Amino acid sequence: MSAMLPISNEPVLPALPATVLPAIAALTASLGIPRTVLASDEEIAYAWRDLPREIREIPSELRDALIARMCVAVSTGLFDGAINYAWNAAIIQLRSKVKNFGLPIVAQILQADFEERHLLELQDSRLLDLCLKLNLITEDGFFFLDQCRDVRNNYSAAHPTIGSINDREFVTFLNRCVRYALADTSSPRGVDIGAFIAAVKGARFTGNQFGVWLQRLNATHDAQRQLLVAMVHGIYCDPNASEPGRLNSLDVCESLKASFNAATRSDLVNRHSEYAAKGDEPRHTASVQFFEKLGLLVLLNESEQHAVFFRATERLWNAHNGMNNFYNEPPFAERLYEISQQGAVPETVQEHFVQTISCCYVGNGYGVSWGAAATYEMLVKSFSPREIAAMIRLAASNQTILGRRVAGLSSCRQRLKQALHLIDPASVPSGVKAWYDYFIA
Template sequence: MSEMIAPTGGAITPDESGVLGDLARFEATVRAELERVGLPSQDVFVDVHERAMMVSNVSGVLAPLAPAIRDRSHYISKMIAAATVGLFDAALNYLWDELVNELRQRVAGFDLSYFFDIAVGASELRKSLKTEDDLKKISDQNLLEASREIGLLTDVGFQRLDHVRYMRNHASAAHPNQVTLTGLDLAQWLQVCIREVITTPPDTVTAHTGKLLANIKKDRLDADAIRDAAVFFDQLPPDRAATLGNGFFGLYTAQNRTPVVADNVRTLWPKLWPFIDEDTRQSYGVRHARARASADTGVATAARELLDLVDGAAYLNADVRAAEISEALDALMSAHQGWNNFANELPAARRVANLAGDQGNIPEPVKAQYVSTLVKTFLGNNSGVSWAAAEIYKALLQQLDGGAAGRMLRSFMDPDVSYRLSSRIGQGQWRELLEIVEPKLTSQTDRALLDAIRAFSGTPDKLRLDTAITKKVKQRPH
């Protein structure tokens, strides 16, 4: 009789051999019962050696988890149980349930209102989001993206977890599939979830943000706290300053805000304003217009107060069309991020096209959102581009002027766009996007940037990491 080989490559010990034998006997018993009642018994269970591969790695993977965390990790128990009996697709589903549950707990322990403001902004859904239970109304992808935006996930962590989410949607029991999973796959994905969500503490900026938000809601800030906040704002990365600005905006325009919160936001808003980028500032004018258009007087009044506080009247939008375009873009992005997006994007894309008109004259306040949304939907996701709406996206992009083309050219600086450019599909779409952009560019600066992008030897998802490229990005067109 030949010697059995352990998952690690060495000879199987008597104990391991006994485990493999037990699993095989259990499988045989279940198969016999399935056949007895006339049900399929083939292609139901994963090979015993794959199960042993997963189980043999569990102890090491779980080692970083404190006993208190293990006590509450019921979905991990279900995952291991499902994997042990050979149901890897169900095991992956339980693993994802554990990840989502832990991430929701992290969000709840940070600041729910802040998270909801970042996750859904001023959409209609925001009005129904109040408690921890309402986190279930946030889609899994939106949960990941908003968690990254507020700093609960790193960029690398987001990419790894989004891959697990993709596999859960395409290789788990959640959806019909023919994808083969291995024991190492499950063990590695469990390790990713533990490292990136369960055991990783928030970074310094996130921790400081959480403390500041708690203080804003608790009592009026004294001079020392205000001075410390101003120093903190000066050290924020641009994207985190914009996120914090959106959070302050949401706190101030909330119907249930307290006088203490209102006073603190009014005090801090002028100090944060210099660090908020132009596109985000424009978005506040759009949110004011949307509130006016929907007769939401309280929100509109509060938004105007914040803009007036920093002499931001220039960001007010007199054209309600901009607000409608913004709402249509929100709906399009929701469809793009949702299930069965290839078909569901079409009605939302048609709505955007109707509002844009034949000439594609887009109001300045929503141009950044317009370009960003079209670029992302045009590039598609890991599964491809919406076959139903692809031609609409291309036509809308071709309508845009030279200024918008400059935005498209620089879109790779957005982490979300950069992530899409890491896939083969995204890279092919990016090359087509550059062909659309090229004839629209009129400035020497933009053309020099285009030449540098095309000459770049790496993959396009690495463009934003290249010093020479980013230097050209910052140069103003002339």
């Protein structure tokens, strides 16, 4: 025996009385018109049978007078009237979603006056366009509801019809109205763009203020969230922006970045590339820093990643070779470690990266920066096999700074041995295994 499909909250419609179907035949006969001008008894029976399956998907609070009238129309075979009631119910629900999104916010997005009377006067086709723009319906939903709009205009009792529909066509129509308009009661609220931007550009967020804006951003839909993220990226990159505004922008994006979808990431990269294409160096430089601070360097192209890694490596190297290096190295080492955790080090800067870290780890004739030692250990432990091979080859060559330090200073030889002990022997490439064994011994 096959398992039965689960049915939840499915309404049980009363059986069609034995008098209903014969009454339709009697009515047409009394008017002297063929019975075939109305839906057949079989079509009515099948539509009535399928009706509960569709109605169960409509939340109970939306099962109103229009749904009741639709059922009555189906029971008498008036499918043209039934689709009109179903469509009106769907349109009312879409209007409700727009209203809940916030009419003032819709006006901001449209850059035009938009009050409740404008919503009520909006043609169905324009309403569907607006719902798609506000992301209240999906592209699939827009496609199928727009088809339903055509069916309603040409085959319903709302206008003179060009034909009739049968039970299967009606059920399909109802299914689309339910699936893409009536079944989903979620109604995201829009974010007041002007107020949000003013808050970001203002003083540093307080804890409560930031919590309120974050809640609103999470409650809206992806499309508006993407728009607002792009706006705060622009604020961060603006050379004239205040530092509180830049920090507020980072706070917002840091809290939202886990929910960035592909479209949001793509939009940020496109805006970043546009700065480069226009030669807007101040904004492009700030944008690179934006990606760095959010841990999103992996989204940038390889040449830009190279520049970021090279600059961070060079700053550490300069601090290591400068005055008071033991005190100055830690922040530069920490910054380089943060960047290295965002993705693989570009091959073009890998050797410089490895040599800098290795030299800093083994130190010089005066010792090492103990304040940065723990960071150097984490960097060495995270070396890839290619980077491990580079470190060993550099240590084995008397043509490199690392090689000369290891060859000339016993303290550096001992520190190199400690560095190699941080590495899993299984990660050592076979090409440098002999030198690895030599240094370990």
